[in-house]
Amino acid sequence: MNPNHMIIGLGGTGGKIIRAVRKTIFQEFRSLNPEDVSIGYLYIDSSDELMRLDDPTWKILGQSVQLGPNSQLHIRCSNLSSILENLTNYPGIRPWIGDRAIWNDILGGIVGDAIGGQKRRLGRFLFANHATEFCDRLTSQVRELQAGGETSVTFHVCTGLAGGTGSGTILDVLCQIRRLYPDSLQYRIIGYLLLPEEHPKPNWNTGNYHANGYAALAELNALSIGKFVPCNIAGDGGKMTGLQTPFNGAYLFTTHNENGLALSVDDIPNVVADFLYQKIVTVRKVNWASLARQENAENGDGMPETIPGTNVGVRSKRWLAFGVKRIAVPEEEIAEYLAYQFARQAALQLRYNNWSETEGYLPNAKNVDLMSYVSAPEQLERWLLSDEHLLLSSPVLEADGTQGRWQPIGRYWTTVTGAFKQDIEEREEGAKWLDSLKGRLELRFSDQYRGHGVKAFYQTVSASARERAREIRQKLERELFGNWRDGARSVHEISGLVGSVITYLRNRSERFDDDVAKAKAQEEALSKKLKDQEKEWAKVGVISDMFGKRKRLFDICALTLQDLYACRTRIEGWQFAKKFTPVLLEEITQLKAELDRSSAMIAEAVKNFEEQIAERCVEDSSQVDYRQQIIRFYDPELVRIVTRRLTKDAREQLTQTQRVRSALVALLGDKLDFRTFNERINKTTFLDVLENQCMENAKISHNNLIESTKERLIGVSIIDKLRDRYGDRQALRLFIDGIVKAAGNYLIFNPDEIKRSAPGINPAAQICVSNFTVILPKAPEAEDFVKMLREIFWECVQTTAREFLDGSKPNEIILTSVTNLFPLRVVQLLSFLRARYLERVNGQNPARARMELHIEGDGQSLPSLFLPSRGELQERIAPYLLLGMALGLIAGRENERGAQELAMLTKDEFGFETPLFLEGATIPEALANIPEPKALTLEEAVGKQLADPEIRRDPKRNELTQKVVSLVNDLVRQLPPTDPRGKSLPDWGRKAVKLLRGEG
Template identity: 90%
Template sequence: MNPNHMILGLGGTGGKIIRAVRKTIFQEFRNVSPKDVNVGYLYVDSSDELMRLDDPTWKILGQSVQLGPNSQLHIRCANLSSILENLTNYPGIRPWIGDRGIWNDILGGIVGDAIGGQKRRLGRFLFANHATEFCDRLTSQVRELQSGGETGVTFHVCTGLAGGTGSGTIVDTLCQIRRLFPDSLQYRIIGYLLLPEEHPKPNWNTGNYHANGYAALAELNALSVGKFVPCNLAGDGSKMTGLQTPFNGAYLFTTHNENGLALGVDDIPNVVADFLYQKIVTVRKVNWASLARQENAENGDGNPETIPGTNVGVRSKRWLAFGVKRIAVPEEEIAEYLAYQFALQAALQLRYNNWSETEGYLPNAKNVDLMSYVSAPEQLERWLLSDEHLILSAPVLEADGTQGRWQPIGRYWMTVTGAFKQEIEEREDGAKWLDSLKGRLELRFSDQYRGHGVKAFYQTVSASARERAREVRQKLERELFGNWRDGVRSVHEISALVGAVISYLRSRFERFDDDVAKAKPQEEALAKKLKEQEKEWVKVGVISDMLGKRKRLFDTCALTLQDLYACRTRIEGWQFAKKFTPVLLEEITQLKAELDRSSAMIAEAVKNFEEQIAERCGDDNSKVDYRQQIIRFYDPELVRSVTRRLTKDAREQLTQTQRVRSALVALLGDKLDFRTFNERINKTTFLDVLENQCMENAKISHNNLIESSKEKLIGVSIIDKLRDRYGDRQALRLFIDGIVKAAGNYLIYSPDEIKRSAPGINSGAQICVSSFTVILPKAPEAEDFVKMLREVFWECVQTTAREFLDGSRSNEIILTSVTNLFPLRVVQLLSFLRARYLERVNGPNPARARMELHIEEDGQALPSLFLPSRGELQERIAPYLLLGSVLGLIAGRENEQGTQELAILTKDEYGFETPVFLEGTTIPETLANVPETKALTLEEAVGKQLADPELRREPKRTDLTQKVVSLVNELARQLPPTDPRGKSFPEWGRRAVKLLRGEG
C-alpha cells in the first residue's frame, strides 16, 4: 500500500472521523505526527463548529489534537444571492445551478451565512465558491506528503450522506481529486460513507435526511459506471468527460453491524478511525496485500451489472463494507498511569513534602510552628537577621568583616576604650586622664568610627542598604534552596518559612522605636552618671591619688564612657535599622513572591497530573463491552493496586523524587535560586521534565519491585493475558465468538437481493465476497495456546476467506472483516431510503425537491440502483408498446407452439421477417410477461422509428395521436373495473403522445 495518506473529511461526520483518527494516533504514539506515519488532513465544512482552535472535543489525554488552519476549509458564503444575479461571472456554477425562482425561495429562508442544511445542491453551491481553494489546499498537502520521496498517495474521503454539506460535496470532491491525480493505481481514492439512520435523533430529519442518502448513492453509482459526468467546479463548468475510475472503492457503513451489534451514531467515527488506523499505521509492518486488492475490486469480477443483453454498466460493484475490533492491553496508558502517579508524588513532595507511610506524599502541608523556629537566636544569627546584624553591629557583606575592621558595637567600644585608657595612663599626667579619654572617644565617635564616625557611617551604609538586603536574601535563599534541592523542605514549607521571617521582621520593625525610646533614658542616665563621676574626679587630691583613688575612679569613668558611646552608637544603629528593615522586607517579600510563583506552578502541575490520572485506567472490567472499539484487556484494579504499592514505597519514592529534583536543578546551571527556577522552568517545561523523568522512574521501579509475571503491568503480551484468563477452550471460544461477531461488517444485507438472478447479472460472478483477517502477535513461548487460539478463531469465523497475519505489537490482536464486489441493491437499508426519496420527489413541489436532492439536473436520467420490478418495467415499457402498435412495429404472429403472440416485426439483413415474440397475446398480457431484454429491444426499435422527422409533421402526427387515443380507450374498456391498469392506460397514452411529439 502507499506510504502516504490523505484523509479528507466532508461535513460534520467527516470532521468527527478526522478528529477520531487524530485521537487514535495520539493515544498510540502520544504525538499527532509520529515518525514514519505520513498523513495529511483536509476538513471541509460549511459550519465552523468543529474548527475552533479551543474546541474541547478535540482533546485527548489532556492534549488538543485540533487541526491547523491549513488543514481546514470553511466553505462559508454570505453572497449567494449576488452570485445568482451575476452568473455570467461564475462559469463553474452557471451550467448546473438550476431554477432561479426555486433558489430565491431557498435563500430567502436562510439567515446569516449559508450552511448545507440538508440541501445537497446548496452544499455544492457553497463548495463551488471554494473549489479552487480546495484544489490548492489539497495539492499543497500532497506535495508535503511527497517530500519524503514517495509519490504515491491514498486518498481517504470520509462523509455522511444525510446532510447537505458532506453529501452535497462528495461527488465533486472525488472528481476534483481524480482530475488532479488521474493515475488510479498510484493515487487510490477510497470513500467512507455513513448511510442515514432509519430512526435518526429528534430534529435531525428536516426533510431531506433519508432522501439525500439515496440521491447521493444514485449519483455515486452513476459516476462509477460512467453514466454521470459532473461539471468542473474548479474550471469553466464544462463536463469532466475524461475522468477514469473516479474512485477505486467506497465503504458503506451504518450504526448497526450484520451480527446485531448496535452503536450510537457518535460512536461510529471511532470505528472508522480505528479501521483507518489499521490501514495506515498497522499495515506498515504487516503484509496485508489482500486488502489492497479488495479495495480495487481485484479479488473477483468487479465489472458492474449491465443493461440486459449489453455491456453497458448500470450498477457498480465497487462498494465495500467493513468491521474492525481490537483486543489490546493498553500498555501505553498503563505506563502513563503509573508515570503520572509517580509525577504526582514528585510534585507533592516538591510542594508539601508531607510523607505518610500509608498514603505516600500527602496533598497538604505539615503543621509546624515556624514562628518559634525563625525567631530562634541561632536561626537569626545564621540568616544575618539578628539585632546585631540589623543595626550593623555584626557584618552583613563579606567585605564588612575583612581585616577585623568590624566588631560588635559593645566589644568595639570596650576595645577602643581599653586601648585609649592604657595609653593615657602610660603617657599622660593623671589629672588629664579623664579629659584626654573623653576627647579621644568623642573624636572616635564623631569622625573615626569605622572610618567615618558613627553618624557618618550609618549615613554612608544607608546608601548601600539594598546590597546588604540582597546579601541577607541570598544567604537565606541559598540555604532554603539547598533544603529544597535535597528534599529537606518543600516549596510550600519554604514559602511559609519565609512568610514567618517576614512576619518576624515586621514585628521587629514595629519595636525599633521602643528600642530607641529605651536607649535614650539609658544614654541620659549614663551621661548623668558621668557628670557625677567628673565631680568626684575634680575632688581627687594628692593623698587620695597616692592611695589609688584616681586610678579607681578613672576605671569607673572609662566603663561609663564605654557604655555611653556604645549606647549612643546603638541609638544610631536602631535608627538605621528602621530604614534598613523595609528594604530587607522588600527583598524577602520578593523571595516570597518567587516561592509563591513556584508553588502555584507546582500546584497547577499537581492538578494536571490528577486530571491525567483520572483519564486513565478507569475501566470497569466486570464484563466485556463489545460496543467498545478497543476491547481493553487488563485488570484495572491490579493496575491501581500495584501502583499504590509502588507509590507507598518510601525508599523508592525518596529515590525517584531525588531524580526529579536533580533533573530540574540541572536546568538552572550555576544560579541555584528560585528566581532562576521560575525564569527557566515554566509550567510546560516542568510538566515535560516530570513526565519524562517519572516515566523512566516508573519503569525502573516497576522492573525492580514487581517480580511476579501476573502482576507485571508493562511489557506484557496479550497472548499471555488471554492464556491466564481463558485457559479453558470453551471459555475462550465464548469470548472469541463475541469478539468476532462484534467485528462484523457495519452494513446489513438483503438475502433476497444477494440471491437474485436476472438478465444483466453475471451468474458466474460472486457478489458480497467477504474476508476475515486476524493480526496476531508472535508468541513462540506460548505455541500450544496460540495453536488453540487460531483454531478457535477459525471455528468462530463464518467466511471461507480467512487469514492470519503476524502483528508487530505484542499487546494487541486486530480483527477486520471486509466485504466487497456488491451492487447497492443488496444493502438492506436502500429500499427504505428509496421509499423516502420517492416520497420527496413525488410530493408537493417535486421540482424543488429534485433540485435540493441532486447536485445536477433532476436525477431522472440516473441508472436505477435496483433491478426493475414488474411494475417499474411495465411503467417504463407501456408507452413504447402503445407506440409500437400504432406504428405497425408490433403485430400478432404464430409462435413455435402454433399460437398467436404479439411480436416485434424486425427483418434480417436480407429483408426476411424475424419476429421477436413478446410473450403475450394482448397488450395487457405482454405488459405482465415481457422480459427486460425484449423490452429493451422494443424501446430501441420504437426509438429508431421516432427519429423519423416525418412522424412529427402534420397530418401524420395528428393521425398517430388519434390512433394512440383510440387504442388506449379500447384497452381500458376491455379491462375489468377492478384492474388498476384501467387508470394507468390513459397516463401511459399521454406519455406515448409526448414521445411522439419529441417531448419525452
C-alpha cells in the same frame, strides 16, 4: 504500503471521524505524528461548531488534538442571493444552479450565514464558493506529504450522506481530487460513507434526511460507471468528461453490524477511526496486501452490472463494507496511570513533603511551629537576621568583614577605648588623661568609625541597603533551596518559613522606636554618670594621685565612655535599622512571592495529574462490552492495587522523588534559586519533566518490585493474558465468538438480492466477496495456546476467505472484516431509502424536492440502483410498445408453436430480418411477460425511429398521435371495468405522446 495519507472530512460526520482518528493516534503514541507515516487533514463544513480551537470535545487524556486553521475550511456564505443575481460572473455555478424561483424560496428561509441544512444542492452551492480555496489547501497539504520523498498519496474522504454539506459536497470533492491527481494507482481515493439511520434522533430529520442518502448513492453509482459527469465548480463550469476512476472504492456503513451489534451514531466515528488507524498505521509493519486488492476491486470481477445484452454498466460494484475490533492490553494507559501516580507523589513531596506509611505523600502540610524555629537566635544569626546584623553591628556583605575592619559595636568601642587608654597612660600626664580620652573617642565617633564616623557611616551604607537586603535574601534562599533540592523541606513549608521570617521582621521593626528610646535614655544616664565622674576627677589632688585614685577613676571613666559611645552608635544603628528593615522585607516578600508562585504551579500540576489519573483505568472489567471499539483486556483493580503498593514504598518513593528533583534542578544551571526556577520552569515544562521522569521511574520501580508474572502490568502479552483468563477451550470460544461477531461488517445485506439472477448480472461473477483478517502477535513461548486460538478463530469466522497476519505489538489482537464487489441493490437499507426518496420527489412540490436532493439536474436520467421489477418494467416499456405498434414496427406473426404472437422485426449482423417475439398475442400479454433484454431491444429500436426529425414534424406526428390514442381507447374498451390496467393504459399513452413530442 503508501506512507502518505490525506484524510478529508466533509460535514459534521467527517469532522467527527477526523477528531476520532486524531484521538486514536494520540492515545496510541501520545503524539499526532506516528513514525514512518505522514498524515494530512482537511475538514470542510458549513458550520464551525467543531472548528473552534477551544472546543473541549477534541481533548483526549487532557490534551487537545484540534486541527490547525490550515486544516479547516469553513464554507460559510452570506451573499448567495447576490450570486444568483449575477450568475454570469460565476461560471462554475451557472450551469447547474437550477430554477431561480425555487432558490428564492429556499434562501428566504435562511437567516444569517447559510449552512447545508439537509439540502444537497445548497451544500454544493456553499462549497462551490470555496472550491478554489479547497483545491489550494489540498495541493498545499499534498506537497507537504510528498516532501518526505514518496509521491504516492491515499485520499480518505469521510462523510455522512444524510445532511446537506457532506452529502452535497462528496461528489465534487472526489472529482476535484481526481482532476488534480488523475493517476488512480498512484493517488488512490477511498470513500467512507455513513448511510442515514432508519430511525434518527429526534429533530434530525427535517425532510430530506433519508432521501438525501438515496440521491447521493444514485449519483455516486452513476459517477463510478461514467453515467454522471458533474460540472467543474472550480473552473469554467464545463463537464469534467476526462475523469477516469473518480474513486477506487467507497466503504458504506451504518450503526448496526451484520451480526446484530447496534451502536449509537455518536460511537460510529470511533469505529471508522480505528479502521483507518489499522489501514494507515498498523499496516506499516504488517504485510496486509489483501486489503489493497479489495479496495481496488482486484480480488474478483469488479465490472459493473450491465444493461442486459450490452456492455453498458448501470450498477457499480466499487462498494465495500467493513468491520473492525481490537482486543488489547492498554499498556500505554497502564504505564501512564503508574507514571501519573508517581508524578502526583513527586509533586506532593515537592509541595508538602508529608509522608505517611499508609498513604504515601499526603496532599496536605505537616503541622510545624515555624515561628519558634525562625526566631531562635541561632537561626537569626545564620540567616543574618539578628539585631546585630540589622544594626550592621555584624557584617552582611562579604566585603564588610575584610581585613578585620568590622567588629560588633560593643566590642569595637571596648577595643578602641582600651587601646586609647593604654596609649594615653603611657604618653601623657595624668591630669590630661580624661580630656585626651574624650577627645580621641569623640574624633573616632564623628570622623573615623569604619572609615567615616558613625553618622557618616550609616548615611553611606543606607545607599547600599538594597544590596545588603539582597545578600540576606540570597543567603536565606540558598539554604532553603538546598533543603528543597535535597528533599528536606517542601516548597509549602519553605513558603511558610519565609512567611514566618516576614512576620518576625515586621514584629521586630515595630519595636525599633522602643529600642531607640531605651538607647537614648541609656545615653542620657551614661552622660550624667560621666559628669559626676568628671567632678570626682577634678577633685583628685597630688596626695590622692599618689595613692592611685586618678588611675582608678580613669578606669571607671573609660568604662563609662566606652558604654556611652557604644550606646550612641547603637542609636544610629537602630535609626538605620528602621529604614533598612522595610527594604529587607521587600526582598523577603519577593522571595515569598516566588515561593508561592512555585507552590501554586506545583498545586496546579497535582490537580492535572489527578485529572489524568481519573481518566485512566476506570472500566469495570467484570463483563466484556462488545460495543467498545477496543476491548480493553486487563484488570483495572489489579492496576490500582499494584500502583498503591509502589506509591507506598518509602524507599522507592524517596529514590524516585530525588530523581525528579535532580531533573528539575538540572534545568536551572548555576542559578539555584526559586526565581530562576519560576523563570525557566513553567507549568508545561514542569509537567513534561515530571511526566517523562516519572514514566521512567514507574517502569524501573515496576520492574524492580513486581516479580509475579500475574501481577506485572507493563510488558505483558495479550496471548498470556488470554491464556491466564481462558484456559478452558469452551470459555475461550465463547469470548472469541463474541469478538468475531462484533467485528462483523457495519452494513446489512439483503440475501434475496445477493442470490438474485437476472439479465445483466454475470452469473460467473461472485458478489459480496468477504475476507476476515486476524492480526496476532507472535508468541513462541505459548505455541500450543496460539494454535488453539487460531483453531477457535477459524471455527468462529464464517467467511471462507480468512487470513492470519503477524502483528508487531505483543499487547493487541486486531480483527477486521471487509466485504467488496457488490452493487448497491444488495444493501438492505437501500429499499427503505428509495421509498423515502420517492415520497419526496412525488410529493406536493416535486420540482423543488428534486432540486434540493440532487446536485445537478433532477435525477431522472440516473441509472436505477435496482433491477427493474415487472411493474417498473411495464411502466418503462409500455409507451414504447404502444409507439412500436403505431410506427408499424410490431405486428402479429405466427411463432414456432403456430400461434399468433406480437413480434418486432430485427436485422441480424448480415442484414437478414428476424422476428423478435414479445411473449404475448396482445399488448397486455406482452407487457406481462416480456423479458428485460427484449424490452430493452424494443426500447432501443423505437428510440432510433423517434430520432428521425420527420417523425417529430406535422402531419406525421399528428398521425402517430391519433394512432396511439385510438390504440389505447380500443384496448381500454376490451378490458373489464374493474381491471386496473384501464387506468394505466391512458397514462402510458400520454407518455408515448410526450415521447413523440420530444418531451420524454
